[in-house]
Amino acid sequence: MANSPHTPGVVPGRLAREAIEANFSDLHPPLDDHEARVAADRCYFCYDAPCVAACPTEIDIPLFIREIATGMPEAAAKAIFAQNILGGMCARVCPTETLCEEACVRMEAEGDPVEIGRLQRYATDRLMAKGVHPFTRAAPTGRRVAVVGAGPAGLACAHRLAMHGHDVVIYDARPKPGGLNEFGIAAYKTTGGFAQAEVEWLMKIGGITVETGRELGRDLDLATLRRDFDAVFLGMGLAGVNALRAPGEDLENVENAVDFIAELRQAEDLSSLPVGRDVVVVGGGMTAIDAAVQAKLLGAENVTIVYRRAREKMPASEYEQNLAAAKGVRIICEAMPVAVHGDGAVREVEFEYTVETPEGLKGTGERFRLKADQLFKAIGQRLEGAPEGLALEGGKIAVTGPGRTSLEGVWAGGDCTPGEDLTVVAVAEGRDAAEDIHAWLMG
Amino acid sequence: MADLTTEFVGIKSPNPFWLASAPPTDKEYNVRRAFEAGWGGVVWKTLGIDPPVVNVNGPRYGAVWGPDRRLLGLNNIELITDRPLEVNLREIKAVKRDWPDRALVVSLMVPCDEESWKYILGRVEETGADGVELNFGCPHGMSERGMGSAVGQVPEYIEMVTRWCKANTRMPVIVKLTPNITDIRYPARAAKAGGADAVSLINTINSITGVNLDNFAPEPEIDGKGTHGGYCGPAVKPIALNMVAEIARDPETRGLPISGIGGVTTWRDAAEFLALGAHNVQVCTAAMTYGFKVVQEMIAGLSEWMDAKGFASVSDIVGRAVPNVTDWQYLNLNYVTKARIDQEKCIHCGRCYAACEDTSHQAIWMKEGRVFEVNDAECVACNLCVDVCPVEGCITMERLAPGTVDPRTGKVVEADYANWTTHPNNPAAKAAE
Ligand SMILES: Cc1cc2nc3c(=O)[nH]c(=O)nc-3n(C[C@H](O)[C@H](O)[C@H](O)COP(=O)(O)OP(=O)(O)OC[C@H]3O[C@@H](n4cnc5c(N)ncnc54)[C@H](O)[C@@H]3O)c2cc1C
Ligand SMILES: Cc1cc2nc3c(=O)[nH]c(=O)nc-3n(C[C@H](O)[C@H](O)[C@H](O)COP(=O)(O)O)c2cc1C
Ligand code: SF4
Ligand code: SF4
Ligand code: SF4
Numbered sequence: 017m018a019n020s021p022h023t024p025g026v027v028p029g030r031l032a033r034e035a036i037e038a039n040f041s042d043l044h045p046p047l048d049d050h051e052a053r054v055a056a057d058r059c060y061f062c063y064d065a066p067c068v069a070a071c072p073t074e075i076d077i078p079l080f081i082r083e084i085a086t087g088m089p090e091a092a093a094k095a096i097f098a099q100n101i102l103g104g105m106c107a108r109v110c111p112t113e114t115l116c117e118e119a120c121v122r123m124e125a126e127g128d129p130v131e132i133g134r135l136q137r138y139a140t141d142r143l144m145a146k147g148v149h150p151f152t153r154a155a156p157t158g159r160r161v162a163v164v165g166a167g168p169a170g171l172a173c174a175h176r177l178a179m180h181g182h183d184v185v186i187y188d189a190r191p192k193p194g195g196l197n198e199f200g201i202a203a204y205k206t207t208g209g210f211a212q213a214e215v216e217w218l219m220k221i222g223g224i225t226v227e228t229g230r231e232l233g234r235d236l237d238l239a240t241l242r243r244d245f246d247a248v249f250l251g252m253g254l255a256g257v258n259a260l261r262a263p264g265e266d267l268e269n270v271e272n273a274v275d276f277i278a279e280l281r282q283a284e285d286l287s288s289l290p291v292g293r294d295v296v297v298v299g300g301g302m303t304a305i306d307a308a309v310q311a312k313l314l315g316a317e318n319v320t321i322v323y324r325r326a327r328e329k330m331p332a333s334e335y336e337q338n339l340a341a342a343k344g345v346r347i348i349c350e351a352m353p354v355a356v357h358g359d360g361a362v363r364e365v366e367f368e369y370t371v372e373t374p375e376g377l378k379g380t381g382e383r384f385r386l387k388a389d390q391l392f393k394a395i396g397q398r399l400e401g402a403p404e405g406l407a408l409e410g411g412k413i414a415v416t417g418p419g420r421t422s423l424e425g426v427w428a429g430g431d432c433t434p435g436e437d438l439t440v441v442a443v444a445e446g447r448d449a450a451e452d453i454h455a456w457l458m459g
Numbered sequence: 460m461a462d463l464t465t466e467f468v469g470i471k472s473p474n475p476f477w478l479a480s481a482p483p484t485d486k487e488y489n490v491r492r493a494f495e496a497g498w499g500g501v502v503w504k505t506l507g508i509d510p511p512v513v514n515v516n517g518p519r520y521g522a523v524w525g526p527d528r529r530l531l532g533l534n535n536i537e538l539i540t541d542r543p544l545e546v547n548l549r550e551i552k553a554v555k556r557d558w559p560d561r562a563l564v565v566s567l568m569v570p571c572d573e574e575s576w577k578y579i580l581g582r583v584e585e586t587g588a589d590g591v592e593l594n595f596g597c598p599h600g601m602s603e604r605g606m607g608s609a610v611g612q613v614p615e616y617i618e619m620v621t622r623w624c625k626a627n628t629r630m631p632v633i634v635k636l637t638p639n640i641t642d643i644r645y646p647a648r649a650a651k652a653g654g655a656d657a658v659s660l661i662n663t664i665n666s667i668t669g670v671n672l673d674n675f676a677p678e679p680e681i682d683g684k685g686t687h688g689g690y691c692g693p694a695v696k697p698i699a700l701n702m703v704a705e706i707a708r709d710p711e712t713r714g715l716p717i718s719g720i721g722g723v724t725t726w727r728d729a730a731e732f733l734a735l736g737a738h739n740v741q742v743c744t745a746a747m748t749y750g751f752k753v754v755q756e757m758i759a760g761l762s763e764w765m766d767a768k769g770f771a772s773v774s775d776i777v778g779r780a781v782p783n784v785t786d787w788q789y790l791n792l793n794y795v796t797k798a799r800i801d802q803e804k805c806i807h808c809g810r811c812y813a814a815c816e817d818t819s820h821q822a823i824w825m826k827e828g829r830v831f832e833v834n835d836a837e838c839v840a841c842n843l844c845v846d847v848c849p850v851e852g853c854i855t856m857e858r859l860a861p862g863t864v865d866p867r868t869g870k871v872v873e874a875d876y877a878n879w880t881t882h883p884n885n886p887a888a889k890a891a892e
Binding site: 061085 | 529725726727750755756759760767851
């Protein structure tokens, strides 16, 4: 008997393979030529455009959209990549509703922004489909830079350094490059193996070698890197996961949401990936939403997100919350987990309602239980394995200006440094650190 | 990377995009910012003899909009610069000194006597400017005073003033033509006869953009009255393209350098002007609509297109389309096409049907289930359905292969070229050999 959403326990194949495939197709399907032309025509080519200021990488949005409007998507792509070499991924994963599109003047005019993200995808897809790389390397400088972490921050940094003629070695603990582009982003945002294709395309600049399976702290140490290279960039993201600190947390089928997502992203066949019938996700950010939505798309019958504070405080954008709701995920706010119950494996999760007080969040005393055969923890990641001797700030690597750490010749950027944890922010920080490293090396 | 540098009547510029003489070039502040944004050159706002003219103090512009309030046509009743000559000359000198690699041409309009022209040419020469452009085009206000288009509409005057200028300056002289005439070739020939180094066109077209239906005043309206102003912007491009082509292919003016003006808004517009024989382009309305930064799209787009096509320099494009501009009588009458509707792309709006059924040749069938198909026996290949169809590429014109029978005429399509000059219906036809 085939499994269904009603099958108890954590089992694979709750839906037919075709249904799962359809569920995981592109969240925002690409624009065709005509749609792109119509969407581009809506841009006003604003002066000192607010959308540009709202883009962490400051892509020249009016210019690239005008280039699409005039039938030159390749020129548009060049304008994008000049600022953001991962413009293809960002076009897919940026929460545009809180970035460029939120700032678009057409939001003010009619509540309907220019579709900047999809236009960016249209342009970048066109150029990347040609398989050519739009930049050439400057003459070799003979300088060598080590980059730790092949996520967006490390890749952006490495690319900009390579463009300036430096030789770069990227070390990454995981078996594949890409960071969370490959292991974290929701599958329906980056379909068709795009993350790896993008890394390969980016590498065409030349001068970059990637060594996977090499972990700082285990296989490498910072002192050696500083000795062997002219500069070091740390873009190691947040490898640690916060614990619930509730009894029963170690029961079977209580998992880190990021591990579930990583497994999902690496699965050859999603219909062989087990998922619970009653899934509970604790957290309120993008990770919680992604874990919940993807569990639902795999065929879980009931998926509930429980967030400890009020709805307005949820880190996930309204758009993301609506997406979850549209897929049938229930969101409960103002409740915190107090215990995980079960016998071997999780059966129920117990929550207590909360209230915001001047002294902080407090339990009200009122409790309830949710049925759960799978519980995902999505209450935040934290820096793990930061090398000794680096000053920290709020649990992350402290930096000044364009990513300078407390150690001479060591830069850092992306999620492992303070600031918003977004792909596009990581790209901006990696790029800016590279410019600073370049100036420092050549100065 | 394609090389966009151009040389026009000996004046070098890093790209073929110049700002036309108009408000964007009316002062130092503007021109410096334009150069910073990337413009290859400017033609300074037209200078005159002091005392300076005065402008109206109410609206100078009227407009025509497309969907989404896109500015398609702009009309203006502005005169030449209203700032003192000395101020302009001082600023021109300062800008040219700081931007030696950019083209800086000065537009001029003074009364029709040689002394006035001689005087102002001398003053401009002192600034180090690269050349002068004679404004024989302004169609409002100045023309009432015997200048601008009042000169440009009389070929003899054009020739006379151009000759005075050539005699009184070593700078290259560009003659800017008005489109408010019946045949653009005559003023162009007159400019050439007078010794002009080049012509530039078009200046603006006489127009009224609308009428206020409450007080019955034409727009733009000044205190209940209005006057015809000069029309420019995307709407005038087709008129300008034709005029440029006419001059480029006229045996009497062939080879005379042309600066193409009129509705240039994107790289593509510029490429079209170049292909029809312009050696560079000038832009006014696009800059006034979108700001100086708009040139960046033009530069990137032109360069991308040239790379894709394998053109190394701008001169490779100039005039490429000119040999293909011909007279109606030489068009191939054996080129037989039929409209074809791509049923996959059709969204069943019926616009093609309305156009053909009501106003053309009843050559589109509307079948059961809103299926639209072309009846080859009636289709004259007018292209109207293509033009009104909202879906790009949905209706195309396909050529009937030679040897097939055209169901409309019942005749076999001939492979050979044949035109009106030898057609049996032409009373003046020359008998074919
Ligand atoms: C589930 C999830 C969904 C998300 N969805 C979005 C989204 O839709 N849009 C968005 O903008 N952002 C999203 N984010 C955030 C975004 O993915 C990150 O902000 C971004 O990837 C940070 O880039 P980074 O390069 O700093 O770190 P990472 O992408 O985390 O890359 C760090 C790399 O360093 C490697 N590494 C770590 N430690 C070591 C070590 N000791 N030695 C060697 N290598 C090491 C890791 O293997 C990894 O490859 C999401 C995050 C998660 C977790
Ligand atoms: C407000 C305005 C003022 C103009 N003033 C002048 C002028 O002083 N001298 C001149 O030669 N042309 C003048 N023109 C005409 C422009 O230089 C140009 O020929 C015309 O606008 C067509 O180009 P466009 O379609 O790019 O605007 C003016 C145009 C406008 C809109
Ligand atoms: S704010 Fe909106 S309309 Fe203005 S330039 Fe940006 S995308 Fe275009
Ligand atoms: S554009 Fe400037 S000068 Fe002209 S009317 Fe508006 S505010 Fe006044
Ligand atoms: S106008 Fe175009 S889309 Fe409309 S019915 Fe005709 S072919 Fe179809």
